[in-house]
Amino acid sequence: VIGSRQWILARRPRGPVQAGDFALREEAVFEPGEGEAVAATRWLSFEPAMRGWLDDAPDRWGRTAGVAAPGYGVTVDVGEVVKGPAVAEVVASRRPDLHPGDLVRGLFGWREHVSLGTGAGFQRLDPSVPVPVALGVLGGTGLTAYMGIVSVGSAVAGETVVVSGAAGAVGSVAGQIARIRGCRVIGIAGGAEKRRWLLEACRFDEVVDYKAEDVAVRLRQLCPDSIDVYFDNVGGPALEAAIANMAVHGRIVLCGLVSSYDSARDGTSPGGPGNLFHLIARRVSMQGYLLSDYADRLPEAAAWLRDREAAGELAHREDIAEGFEQAPAAFLRLFSGANQGKQLLRL
Amino acid sequence: VIGSRQWILARRPRGPVQAGDFALREEAVFEPGEGEAVAATRWLSFEPAMRGWLDDAPDRWGRTAGVAAPGYGVTVDVGEVVKGPAVAEVVASRRPDLHPGDLVRGLFGWREHVSLGTGAGFQRLDPSVPVPVALGVLGGTGLTAYMGIVSVGSAVAGETVVVSGAAGAVGSVAGQIARIRGCRVIGIAGGAEKRRWLLEACRFDEVVDYKAEDVAVRLRQLCPDSIDVYFDNVGGPALEAAIANMAVHGRIVLCGLVSSYDSARDGTSPGGPGNLFHLIARRVSMQGYLLSDYADRLPEAAAWLRDREAAGELAHREDIAEGFEQAPAAFLRLFSGANQGKQLLRL
Secondary structure (H helix, E strand, C coil): CEEEEEEEECCCCCCCCCHHHEEEEEEEECCCCCCCEEEEEEEEECCCCHHHHCCCCECCCCCEHHHHCCCCCCCCCCCCECCCCEEEEEEEECCCCCCCCCEEEECCCCECEEEECCCCCCEECCCCCCHHHHHCCCCHHHHHHHHHHHHHCCCCCCCEEEEECCCCHHHHHHHHHHHHCCCEEEEEECCHHHHHHHHHCCCCCEEEECCCCCHHHHHHHHCCCCEEEEEECCCHHHHHHHHCCEEEEEEEEECCCHHHHCCCCCCCCCCECCCCHHHHHCCCEEEECCHHHHHHHHHHHHHHHHHHHHCCCCCCCEEEEECHHHHHHHHHHHHHCCCCCEEEEEC | CEEEEEEEECCCCCCCCCHHHEEEEEEEECCCCCCCEEEEEEEEECCCCHHHHCCCCECCCCCEHHHHCCCCCCCCCCCCECCCCEEEEEEEECCCCCCCCCEEEECCCCECEEEECCCCCCEECCCCCCHHHHHCCCCHHHHHHHHHHHHHCCCCCCCEEEEECCCCHHHHHHHHHHHHCCCEEEEEECCHHHHHHHHHCCCCCEEEECCCCCHHHHHHHHCCCCEEEEEECCCHHHHHHHHCCEEEEEEEEECCCHHHHCCCCCCCCCCECCCCHHHHHCCCEEEECCHHHHHHHHHHHHHHHHHHHHCCCCCCCEEEEECHHHHHHHHHHHHHCCCCCEEEEEC
């Protein structure tokens, strides 16, 4: 029996999530029982959608927001270990299919050790792929980007694709998939460093720096009324500016709405885009999607991403925090825009 | 040569359109030249989209709003005759294909007489169908409703369909098409009289009276998280309440956004729905459409509507104003919700 730490939800966030919404707790780790294994967490992975899992406030329709909000059904109770994807290494095992040294991935949560009983959900990792790559461009991140551009947006060669949150984990891959498919790709990201990385490493055609430029004015210049696919990770003013410039029969792919995740719940929502009439005049579709609906296309997508990544055609980067105690801080980076690429934490 | 009146656009509306935005003008009507006919207007037909035709204010993206707004490319200049659909009867003809007494339909505008030269666009009316029916349930109104429910929304038996602006010309037909296809149909309309008509004549399953009830609360009671198709004519709070209750893989059909037609242009837009994250969590699509994209399905739709109307299965009513001088007042009824059914004017 050794000591093991966990991050629990100390209180529900009010408005922007804060470090103080979480608290460290220490518990004993037991030896595995018959048919069980114990694994030590090596990596945590962070996604914006996890913000919704922390929420349980009744919304104005009298419903628990967590049910329908970006958490997509997953909720974390106050006092419970924070849920989240992780990679762990088996350290002791009394089940025949797991051996010390095996790397497994699952929704293990923010804990230093995880018990893997018969009912535990996990997948094995391919030991030939670096864990940050497996969790990022070849994991749910890259697969989500692929489905959004290919299956939902149906972006084809010659079309103009605009991606918001372009320097983020999903956005940067989405833009590159579109570029490889022969599209003209315009990214929206914040800051000169991200802009340069998207232009030079990801080879986007244009990048709008929303911290230095007026997104509405710049999109009007770069792609007036000619956005065929808008891949949205942020919502807010960027979505409104994109709607104003959609081409006839354009498609808006709603992958995330980071800008609204806090405000939608604390009653301060500034409202959504006020120009939806463009969707009628231009016959535009707006489609929300989740990766889980595309199970039948996962093998095709995974193979495509693996081949392109192996060939060096997909730039990617991971923003790796160090130390279990940094988990809340690493998570908060997603919402301040501080992270550069896939946000991970190494224990 | 006789005197003939026309309604011209006297000034561009600022905010809500007003009677004072229009002015009467008198002009001479000439005998038809060689290859021409002159027709006397018998009916005017009014649609909410015509509001957009009156607008030319640059929006915040520096573009002429009329280009992209609900006018869909049609604009009316100040001093020009107001454009709009009409039915006219040929009174004098020097073209071999038109004879006095022939009834023709076209975008003739608000004028007492129209000259039909070689380039004039018009269609003949079937003399066996009453003009109000031809302009309403069997015209663009009914065809728009059909395409929205069948082609865009793909509503099938057993699904729940919610229609806003349900007592309007398009909405009432849309709901009935869904009902005939075996859907459960819930309407949103204003006032006890409209509610009764929708329940008794149109046989909707439920009707929410937005003037007497909280739409969000009522939808939550009637169809919690279970709207398969939302057919929207109004936008605004009803759209937000519908989004909150969409079923997984639900479809939002954007036919009109009457609530935003004025405010979107005068800079007072209250913003759109603030709960778009539901579109992701529930994988909902929102699709704007125009009838003009569905030319290949028009014969099928027209035949379906004609058969159902002839069999007495489609309730419809027309709100008929009298007298050319009432044209602006009749048009304004669309935006106050005063009209009961298809708004027409008989000269």
